[in-house]
Amino acid sequence: MKKSQSMNQASSNPNSNGATTTGAGSAVGGAAPSPTFSPLYQQIKALITQSLQSGEWKPGELIPSEVELAGRYKVSQGTVRKAIDELAAEHLVVRRQGKGTFVATHNEARAHFRFLKLMPDEGVPQHFEHEYLEVKRIRAPAEVARLLDLKSGDAVVYIKRLMSDSGAPTILEELWLPGVLFKGLTGERLAEYKGPMYGLFESEFGTRMIRATEKIRAVAADAPTALALKVAEGTPLLCADRVSFTYGDKAVELRRGLYLTAKHHYQNELS
Amino acid sequence: MKKSQSMNQASSNPNSNGATTTGAGSAVGGAAPSPTFSPLYQQIKALITQSLQSGEWKPGELIPSEVELAGRYKVSQGTVRKAIDELAAEHLVVRRQGKGTFVATHNEARAHFRFLKLMPDEGVPQHFEHEYLEVKRIRAPAEVARLLDLKSGDAVVYIKRLMSDSGAPTILEELWLPGVLFKGLTGERLAEYKGPMYGLFESEFGTRMIRATEKIRAVAADAPTALALKVAEGTPLLCADRVSFTYGDKAVELRRGLYLTAKHHYQNELS
DNA sequence: AAGTGGTCTAGACCACTTT
DNA sequence: AAGTGGTCTAGACCACTTC
Numbered sequence: 001m002k003k004s005q006s007m008n009q010a011s012s013n014p015n016s017n018g019a020t021t022t023g024a025g026s027a028v029g030g031a032a033p034s035p036t037f038s039p040l041y042q043q044i045k046a047l048i049t050q051s052l053q054s055g056e057w058k059p060g061e062l063i064p065s066e067v068e069l070a071g072r073y074k075v076s077q078g079t080v081r082k083a084i085d086e087l088a089a090e091h092l093v094v095r096r097q098g099k100g101t102f103v104a105t106h107n108e109a110r111a112h113f114r115f116l117k118l119m120p121d122e123g124v125p126q127h128f129e130h131e132y133l134e135v136k137r138i139r140a141p142a143e144v145a146r147l148l149d150l151k152s153g154d155a156v157v158y159i160k161r162l163m164s165d166s167g168a169p170t171i172l173e174e175l176w177l178p179g180v181l182f183k184g185l186t187g188e189r190l191a192e193y194k195g196p197m198y199g200l201f202e203s204e205f206g207t208r209m210i211r212a213t214e215k216i217r218a219v220a221a222d223a224p225t226a227l228a229l230k231v232a233e234g235t236p237l238l239c240a241d242r243v244s245f246t247y248g249d250k251a252v253e254l255r256r257g258l259y260l261t262a263k264h265h266y267q268n269e270l271s
Numbered sequence: 272m273k274k275s276q277s278m279n280q281a282s283s284n285p286n287s288n289g290a291t292t293t294g295a296g297s298a299v300g301g302a303a304p305s306p307t308f309s310p311l312y313q314q315i316k317a318l319i320t321q322s323l324q325s326g327e328w329k330p331g332e333l334i335p336s337e338v339e340l341a342g343r344y345k346v347s348q349g350t351v352r353k354a355i356d357e358l359a360a361e362h363l364v365v366r367r368q369g370k371g372t373f374v375a376t377h378n379e380a381r382a383h384f385r386f387l388k389l390m391p392d393e394g395v396p397q398h399f400e401h402e403y404l405e406v407k408r409i410r411a412p413a414e415v416a417r418l419l420d421l422k423s424g425d426a427v428v429y430i431k432r433l434m435s436d437s438g439a440p441t442i443l444e445e446l447w448l449p450g451v452l453f454k455g456l457t458g459e460r461l462a463e464y465k466g467p468m469y470g471l472f473e474s475e476f477g478t479r480m481i482r483a484t485e486k487i488r489a490v491a492a493d494a495p496t497a498l499a500l501k502v503a504e505g506t507p508l509l510c511a512d513r514v515s516f517t518y519g520d521k522a523v524e525l526r527r528g529l530y531l532t533a534k535h536h537y538q539n540e541l542s
Numbered sequence: 543a544a545g546t547g548g549t550c551t552a553g554a555c556c557a558c559t560t561t
Numbered sequence: 562a563a564g565t566g567g568t569c570t571a572g573a574c575c576a577c578t579t580c
Contacts, residue, residue, distance in 0.1 A: 039568060065546060076570045081547085090542065097547050098577035115541050211542040217532035218489040218507035236489035236507035242541075261488035268539060270386050270513075271361065271482040310549060336565060347551045352566085368566050369558035 044073055045083035052092060052103060053247040059105035059202050063093065066101075092210065106209070107199035115198065115212060115244075118259050119267045120165060128163035128171065133228075135159050135187035137179055144176045147243055147254050155179030159190070162228055169229045170264060176254040181207050207252055212244040216266065221258070229260050238266055315344055316354035323363060323374060324518040330376035330473050334364065337372075363481065377480070378470035386469065386483060386515075389530050390538045391436060399434035399442065404499075406430050406458035408450055415447045418514055418525050426450030430461070433499055440500045441535060447525040452478050478523055483515040487537065492529070500531050509537055 048069070057063045066084065070077040084101055087093045091114070094102050105111065112127075119125050138158045145152040156176045163171035177185070182205050193200045202208040219239045226233040237258045244253035259266065319340070328334045337355065341348040355372055358364045362385070365373050376382065383398075390396050409429045416423040427447045434442035448456070453476050464471045473479040490510045497504040508529045515524035530537065 041568075067546085078571085079569060082568085084547095095547065096578090098545080098579080100546055100578095117539075117541075211540070214539045214541060216487065216509065216537040216539065218509045218530070219532075220507050234505070236491050238487065238489045238509075259489070261490075266487040268388075268485045268487065269482070270388075270485060312549075338565085349552080350550060353549085355566095366566065367559090369560080369564080371559095371565055 040075060041079045041082040041086075044069075044075060044080055045086055047073065048083060048087060049092065049247065055206065057103050059103045059208060060107065061103050062100045063103060090210070105199070106196050106202055111198075112196055115209070117266050117268060118171065118264050120264050122263070126165060128165055129167075130161050130163045132187050132190055133160045133162055135185070135190060140176070144254055148176065148178055148251050150178060157182045157185050165264070168263070170260050172225055172228050172258040174256045178252060181205060181252060207246055209244045209253065210246055212242050212253075215241045217241075219258070225258055229258070231260060231262075235260070237261070240266070311346060312350045312353040312357075315340075315346060315351055316357055318344065319354060319358060320363065320518065326477065328374050330374045330479060331378065332374050333371045334374060361481070376470070377467050377473055382469075383467055386480070388537050388539060389442065389535050391535050393534070397436060399436055400438070401432050401434045403458050403461055404431045404433055406456070406461060411447070415525055419447065419449055419522050421449060428453045428456050436535070439534070441531050443496055443499050443529040445527045449523060452476060452523060478517055480515045480524065481517055483513050483524075486512045488512075490529070496529055500529070502531060502533075506531070508532070511537070 048063075051057055051063075063069075064072070066077050066080045069080045073080065084093060084095070088095050088101075091104050091111075094104050094110075096102065113125060116125075136158050137155055139153045140148065140150050140156045142152045144150075144156060145154060148156070150156070156179050159173075159175040159177070161173050161175075162169055163173065182201075185205065189204070190197070190200070193204075198209050217239045218236055221229065221231055221233055221235040221237050223233050225237070226235060229235075229237075238261050240255075240257045240259065242253070242255040242257070243251050244255070246252045319334075322328055322334075334340075335343070337348050337351045340351045344351065355364060355366070359366050359372075362375050362382075365375050365381075367373065384396060387396075407429055408426055410424045411419065411421050411427040413423045415421075415427060416425060419427070421427070427450050430444075430446040430448070432444050432446075433440055434444065453472075456476065460475070461468070461471070464475075469480050488510045489507055492500065492502055492504055492506040492508050494504050496508070497506060500506075500508075509532050511526075511528045511530065513524070513526040513528070514522050515526070517523045
């Protein structure tokens with residue numbers, strides 16, 4: 001059994017690279033050096049990510065234990081552990097001592113503020129009330145198509161909503177989502193859903209947002225925006241353009257938020 | 272030797288903080304369970320951080336190898352490794368395979384854009400030209416004193432500068448620094464220094480910025496600001512209020528930046 | 543008591559850099 | 562050849578949760 005260590009490794013490694021520990025038998029001594037090398041734990045990480053993406057383990061569910069995964073992939077527990085460590089750091093899974101490792105979900109308190117950076121200047125962060133102003137299917141404008149990696153004219157779901165803090169209009173938001181991925185998405189579905197929008201996306205449409213980039217600017221409120229937010233035309237607003245990505249760095253959401261920063265601010269940590 | 276493993280563990284853990292490496296003798300077998308527990312690698316991490324803070328190892332310098340540190344602290348290399356892993360993740364040190372582990376420094380290409388989030392809409396990020404408008408020592412206003420954890424009226428260094436991209440004024444910035452920490456800081460020192468301001472702070476004043484928080488709002492340019500940035504009064508600007516921290520989460524810089532976002536944007540990654 | 547993640551150790555070998 | 566960080570393994574024990 002002792003010797004089987006390097007054997008095991010050798011048996012799973014060769015696929016991706018030469019051999020991390022060709023060591024033992026490696027009758028395949030003459031194998032050409034592979035161009036793309038990656039350490040074992042990265043390969044395991046990729047395998048686990050595939051299972052997450054494929055829906056084999058769904059958001060909120062328990063994934064197999066480290067010991068079991070080690071057996072399945074024929075590697076040591078330490079290697080699986082390092083793979084899961086990185087997945088946890090990227091918020092793809094959540095570890096809970098004594099319980100196990102769970103697929104991360106947006107339907108969870110800890111996740112509610114990860115993508116919501118607008119905080120009240122005073123008091124503790126509250127959930128915003130939201131009101132849907134428009135939900136319709138349209139053809140993707142060129143700019144939207146480009147950012148979502150679609151063809152210009154492809155179907156997209158367009159959403160416009162107003163969010164308020166204690167009755168005070170604060171955020172005016174527009175979203176564009178690939179029509180193919182969000183077929184049954186209607187205003188009713190949105191309105192009746194309790195919890196964060198990303199929670200709905202992941203549980204009803206199988207699309208989980210992993211990360212996002214935001215470009216932020218200061219703009220002046222135009223007439224309709226001023227009306228909606230109940231401020232004077234020309235009032236300075238934060239404009240945040242977000243592109244969100246799911247597994248495989250695939251862009252699946254475009255969002256433009258206009259933030260009134262009279263009693264709120266965009267909170268960011270530089271580290 | 273085999274048995275000594277658990278010895279080390281048993282002898283260093285119970286104390287938790289008292290003695291990281293009681294190691295050897297530790298006749299204190301019957302020590303009472305300590306109230307504040309922390310794993311060994313966290314204690315090692317704290318010890319290394321102390322050496323960084325004390326200046327035992329200075330920015331840019333090589334720190335002792337993992338093997339040597341393991342010997343010094345009487346723990347295994349794996350434990351030192353986990354400690355350094357976290358320090359590297361927090362950008363306190365930088366690992367370089369084959370060379371060793373170095374104290375992180377702001378005088379380095381990779382660090383130049385960590386705290387600079389304003390990017391040009393087109394083209395690759397450039398360094399801004401900067402011009403110092405004011406550098407003087409003043410008494411801390413109440414607000415500044417509060418954020419820097421000083422007494423109102425304590426001496427602070429006040430700096431005002433204008434930054435331009437290809438000749439176009441883009442950022443108007445004000446800084447407040449504790450006078451005690453930045454005694455010899457003058458306009459000349461700033462003007463003649465090549466490289467990032469944080470590089471000057473760490474190499475000349477022994478204060479290294481570790482992390483920061485920013486609160487961002489949209490504001491209208493007032494008359495003097497409009498003049499400096501060569502825009503119309505009332506033009507929407509991004510206002511970023513930054514508080515920077517050094518070792519021990521001590522606030523050591525307050526910075527207010529006014530960003531013209533006509534041809535630039537604040538770039539943020541949500542992950 | 544059993545199972546899970548969390549910590550710690552020891553030793554091996556690999557990849558990279560310098561001598 | 563020697564030294565450093567990077568990967569991998571195996572086995573031990575701890576802390577927490579559940580049965």
